[in-house]
Amino acid sequence: MNKVGIVGYGNTPFTKDEDKIESILHKSANQLFKKNPEIDKKQIDAVLVSTNNNSKYLSPILSEMVGIQPKIAHSIESLCNSGTNSIVSAFSYISSGLANMVLVSGAERFDSPGQILEWDNSRGEFKHPIFWASIFSKSYKQKFNVSEEDLAIVSVKNHKQAQKNPNALSKKTYSVEDVINSKKLTEDLRLLDCSRPCSGGASIVLASEEISKKITDTPIWISGIGQKTTSAGFTKNESLFSMNSSKQASESALKMANKNISQVDVAEIHDAFSVCEPMALESMGFTNQGEGMSLVKNLHETNNFKINSRGGLIGCGHPLGATGISQTIEIVQQLQQSAEGRQVDKPEIGLVHNMSAAATSSTVLVLEK
Amino acid sequence: MNKVGIVGYGNTPFTKDEDKIESILHKSANQLFKKNPEIDKKQIDAVLVSTNNNSKYLSPILSEMVGIQPKIAHSIESLCNSGTNSIVSAFSYISSGLANMVLVSGAERFDSPGQILEWDNSRGEFKHPIFWASIFSKSYKQKFNVSEEDLAIVSVKNHKQAQKNPNALSKKTYSVEDVINSKKLTEDLRLLDCSRPCSGGASIVLASEEISKKITDTPIWISGIGQKTTSAGFTKNESLFSMNSSKQASESALKMANKNISQVDVAEIHDAFSVCEPMALESMGFTNQGEGMSLVKNLHETNNFKINSRGGLIGCGHPLGATGISQTIEIVQQLQQSAEGRQVDKPEIGLVHNMSAAATSSTVLVLEK
Incomplete structure (x- = not known):
């Protein structure tokens, strides 16, 4: 199986704030790109959103907000392990060769359904x-x-x-x-x-072995x-x-x-x-x-x-x-x-x-x- | 990229019925297994549900209803192309080697959010x-x-x-x-x-090249x-x-x-x-x-x-x-x-x-x- 690395992350405080889900998503993704200027948004070919929120089409919305035009874009839900399901899905897109670099962004509001x-x-x-x-x-x-x-x-x-x-x-x-x-x-x-329950977001970028090694000296491998x-x-x-x-x-x-x-x-x-x-x-x-x-x-x-x-x-x-x-x-x-x-x-x-x-x-x- | 085939399907009438989303999901998946007795449910290691419905955890629910205990189980949403996003995700799980056989089940009610x-x-x-x-x-x-x-x-x-x-x-x-x-x-x-808008479901099973060829003489390749x-x-x-x-x-x-x-x-x-x-x-x-x-x-x-x-x-x-x-x-x-x-x-x-x-x-x- 092709290797997949984690090359960047953005994590923001977990709070009782009443922010909109789009804002929560944007906050951690934005922090990720600020912290990791070596990640070229244009190379990101998939954006996966992990959430239980009822809002639809959140992946294209997040993509537009952060300035990405991905190939693959959708939301993933599996209650409390939506986040790791999204990471595994990102792994499979990269390992299969359908994508080279994937943004996975999870977000929830305190009042999650x-x-x-x-x-x-x-x-x-x-x-x-x-x-x-x-x-x-x-x-x-x-x-x-x-x-x-x-x-x-x-x-x-x-x-x-x-x-x-x-x-x-x-x-x-x-x-x-x-x-x-x-x-x-x-x-x-x-x-x-x-x-x-609380409001919070967390984002990571996963990449193929080749890209991971180019982006960082310390990729973490799944x-x-x-x-x-x-x-x-x-x-x-x-x-x-x-x-x-x-x-x-x-x-x-x-x-x-x-x-x-x-x-x-x-x-x-x-x-x-x-x-x-x-x-x-x-x-x-x-x-x-x-x-x-x-x-x-x-x-x-x-x-x-x-x-x-x-x-x-x-x-x-x-x-x-x-x-x-x-x-x-x-x-x-x-x-x-x-x-x-x-x-x-x-x-x-x-x-x-x-x-x-x-x-x-x-x-x-x-x-x- | 490893080949992935479609080895079975179940499609039921699209109607104005007010069935619950779980029933719609079950109906097409159930028809699939009836029509394709050569598909061994025990071999299905991923179940992906495609829907805009607000109900959560539908993949484990469908899995339990049809008698599957998958490794991978989650819902996928991307408005009107949720269905093909789910098929591409299933392709990636199989092509990467994380799964060998995936049930993809799409369903919606006439009153979809x-x-x-x-x-x-x-x-x-x-x-x-x-x-x-x-x-x-x-x-x-x-x-x-x-x-x-x-x-x-x-x-x-x-x-x-x-x-x-x-x-x-x-x-x-x-x-x-x-x-x-x-x-x-x-x-x-x-x-x-x-x-x-209407109520309707549709299910397919995708499989690796090896399994596809074992199950059917007429797999259709993506x-x-x-x-x-x-x-x-x-x-x-x-x-x-x-x-x-x-x-x-x-x-x-x-x-x-x-x-x-x-x-x-x-x-x-x-x-x-x-x-x-x-x-x-x-x-x-x-x-x-x-x-x-x-x-x-x-x-x-x-x-x-x-x-x-x-x-x-x-x-x-x-x-x-x-x-x-x-x-x-x-x-x-x-x-x-x-x-x-x-x-x-x-x-x-x-x-x-x-x-x-x-x-x-x-x-x-x-x-x-």
């Missing part, structure tokens, strides 16, 4: 993700004898890490007590266990891709305390990259809710089943930013269509050793885990220098 | 496509001394041809007088000059792909009587297929409005500028179904996300000589032209046996 799953009654009366998160939390706690205080550490750690990320929505740290005393949403879920959709409805999940789609996606991605999970130095994990972080870490083999919280606690206590250095979804906020792209940018920054206060010690191999709707689908990317 | 371009004030007070169509009609008529009676022949021809297509929305023929006496929408546009987006807003169009994006897309597609336009035996042209057919034929070089209506008249008088044999958008109806896929299926049927009463004499090379929003973007595909 992707937040409520109107179609899935299995998710509870209000069709809101807190219902599956709640059931996951209950099952996981019961199965592995984990307390709500234990799970709260995910939120404490990720809010702490977010303070080193100037783009994160979270501007303060919390204690375990703060988390378990925050607003009770369901029997098993507190407000601070949840990632928060060496592994794994994706799996097991179902749409929550009730079809095989397990309520593991993530089958994440397991399969991670196995595929690591196989393609010819790596094993122990070689991963830094990872972005889709912590839509506290329980998701240990579950995902276990499902992908970072640790054994039931030992996810031990790993998280250890990282927290040793101030090791290996997992979710940008603050995760809980610390950064979760603008659906931008999240997977923002996660990928974080790994790019880590591998390029430009993550400043969040920098992990000399990472060589990074991983992105991005999922949707109770882990009914997952994308895993492996990135390398 | 893609019909009104809320964002583009350049399109007139009501932001409805009839405004650009009207301006195109006026400009084209003035520039090339074409009358409204001339343009009406496009509608007469395509309604006539639709009567040979059991899936078309149109169930009757019209005379030139009927067209010019139909409801006046603007000074330069009558109701029968317009394609009509030998040429061309795409171009020149802008989003109508006022950025270079010309009001030609289609620059269609010209560029067709040049790219023919170059990739190593063919010239005179070799094309059968073509689907995006006749969203009467004027679009001669303009597109001229822009792609089927005939000289200003001679599009002579070509259309000649085809009509000789009862030659070469252009828009299924009845075009005007005869078939225009369910946005399904249209490009339905056009592609028509060319597949023509090349496989299974188009029954619509069959063109032994075609070898076919072309699909699918565009959006006043031809601000276009896709052209070349298909061969």
Whole structure:
């Protein structure tokens, strides 16, 4: 398979602003081109927009705003992993030879229609993700004898890490007590266990091997891709305390990259809710089943930013269509050793885990220098 | 570039039914699998949904309904050429090696939100496509001394041809007088000059060369792909009587297929409005500028179904996300000589032209046996 590199990014603060979706898209794309003057817009032959926003034709709109006349231009939607789906699509356009350089721009408003799953009654009366998160939390706690205080550490750690990320929505740290005393949403879920909807954008440019090497001395290569959709409805999940789609996606991605999970130095994990972080870490083999919280606690206590250095979804906020792209940018920054206060010690191999709707689908990317 | 074939299709009637989008998607995909029992669902590793519908996560929903657990699953939107954008994306997944077999399913409801371009004030007070169509009609008529009676022949021809297509929305023929006496929408546009919104679905399966040859003796190969987006807003169009994006897309597609336009035996042209057919034929070089209506008249008088044999958008109806896929299926049927009463004499090379929003973007595909 032809190599594909990431040669530039633009990431802007995640906020509660009420900007129009076009403005959010434009902001991160514009920042990308300002930061990377060596990227020639005329060479960009595809523009992919990742969003759950209901506006149509956003890719031609963004293209016109930034001054690109691409061959390929369309939007991609897959709820919370729209971002990594767009990156994989960009990879395929380049790897197949249909494009040489692709702008992928993700954006979402705080009031995204992707937040409520109107179609899935299995998710509870209000069709809101807190219902599956709640059931996951209950099952996981019961199965592995984990307390709500234990799970709260995910939120404490990720809010702490977010303070080193100037783009994160979270501007303060919390204690375990703060988390378990925050607003009770369901029997098993507190407000601070949840990632928060917000407005935000994130853009990257991907290019063929030849162009990547011309543009930058430090391209980051996408060496592994794994994706799996097991179902749409929550009730079809095989397990309520593991993530089958994440397991399969991670196995595929690591196989393609010819790596094993122990070689991963830094990872972005889709912590839509506290329980998701240990579950995902276990499902992908970072640790054994039931030992996810031990790993998280250890990282927290040793101030090791290996997992979710940008603050995760809980610390950064979760603008659906931008999240997977923002996660990928974080790994790019880590591998390029430009993550400043969040920098992990000399990472060589990074991983992105991005999922949707109770882990009914997952994308895993492996990135390398 | 690795070869990609079309190995099966499912097409259902275009109607004014008020079915849910999930039902429309399911209907054509289900018909596909019934008609092609040799396609093993377990081998399908990507499911792409083409639609302007606001529902989210439709690809995993469709996958679950038809019993597929794909790797890649997402929706694609680009207004009226969402369908061919999805086909090109499927091509790239297969050609790159990320997938071996892809289901592409397009669907739209009659009340699609893609019909009104809320964002583009350049399109007139009501932001409805009839405004650009009207301006195109006026400009084209003035520039090339074409009358409204001339343009009406496009509608007469395509309604006539639709009567040979059991899936078309149109169930009757019209005379030139009927067209010019139909409801006046603007000074330069009558109701029968317009394609009509409707509910409809269309599905195809694409596969790698190896799998295509195993599944069927008559795969149809996508030998040429061309795409171009020149802008989003109508006022950025270079010309009001030609289609620059269609010209560029067709040049790219023919170059990739190593063919010239005179070799094309059968073509689907995006006749969203009467004027679009001669303009597109001229822009792609089927005939000289200003001679599009002579070509259309000649085809009509000789009862030659070469252009828009299924009845075009005007005869078939225009369910946005399904249209490009339905056009592609028509060319597949023509090349496989299974188009029954619509069959063109032994075609070898076919072309699909699918565009959006006043031809601000276009896709052209070349298909061969």
